[in-house]
Amino acid sequence: MMIIAHISDTHLDGSERALARARRVMRYLRGCAIDLILVSGDLADHGEISEYEQVKAELVADVPVLMLPGNHDKRSAYRSVLLGTDGDAPINQLHRVGGVLFALCDSTIPGRDDGALAPETLEWLRGVLAEADAPVVVGLHHHPIRLHNPLVDGIGLGNADEFAAILQRAQGVVAVLCGHAHAAAAGSFAGRPLLAAPGVVSTTRLPWTTTDALTWANTADLTDPPGVMFHVLDDDGTLTTHVRTAPE
Ligand SMILES: [Fe+2]
Ligand SMILES: [Fe+2]
Structure with missing residues (x-):
C-alpha cells in the first residue's frame, strides 16, 4: 500500500498570501x-x-516531492532551477517510488492556458508504458475530461483522445492525476480513475453553487482553505481517494 499526497497550483509569486x-x-x-x-x-x-x-525552498519534505509543469510555469526557468538542465523542451519525467512508476507528462503549450500533449510527449509516454514493469500513475497538469465548469473546461487538454488511445492500449496504469482546475474533482478517463487536486492558492467556484455569472475575474474563491488529496494505492492497484483541508 502506498499513500500519495496530491496537491496542486501553488502559484508561488513572491506574495505573502x-x-x-x-x-x-x-x-x-x-x-x-x-x-x-x-x-x-x-x-x-x-x-x-x-x-x-x-x-525549491518551500516544497520540501522528508519524502520524495514530485512536480510537473502547468500553464503558469515556464520550461526554461523550471529546468534551470528545479532540474539543473537547459532548454525549453517538454518536461517529461519518470520516477520510481516504492515500487510504483510515476509518468509525469508536460501538457503545457508555451504561451497558452489550454493544454496538449506534444507529439514527443505522446511518444515518450507510449515508450514508458510499453516498458513499465510496475504499476504506473500518470500525472499531468491539464484535465483530460470535462469537469462541467465552463471556464475551466475552456482551457482543458486539447488532444485527450490521443492520450486516451495510449492509456487504453497500456497495461498497469492505475490512475491519472491532474491539477489546473483548482477544484477537487473525481471522474474516470480511459477506464482509469481520474482525480483533479484542489488548488492550494484558490478554489474555483462551481456554476451551481452561486447565482453570479462566473467570469475569470470572480471565479476564484480565495477564502476556501487549501486542500489536499490523499490517494491510497493498494497492492492490487485499487485507488481510494480522501480529501482534506490543511488546518491553520
Ligand atoms: Fe493554476
Ligand atoms: Fe493551470
Missing part, C-alpha cells in the same frame, strides 16, 4: 505518514527564476 498557503499545506503534510507528495503544476505564477527558487 501564496507563500502562507503553500507553507500551511506543506506543514500539514510534513506531519502526515505518507509515501510521497505530487504537485501537479502551476508551481510558480509567472514562471520567474525567483519564483522557482521559492518552489
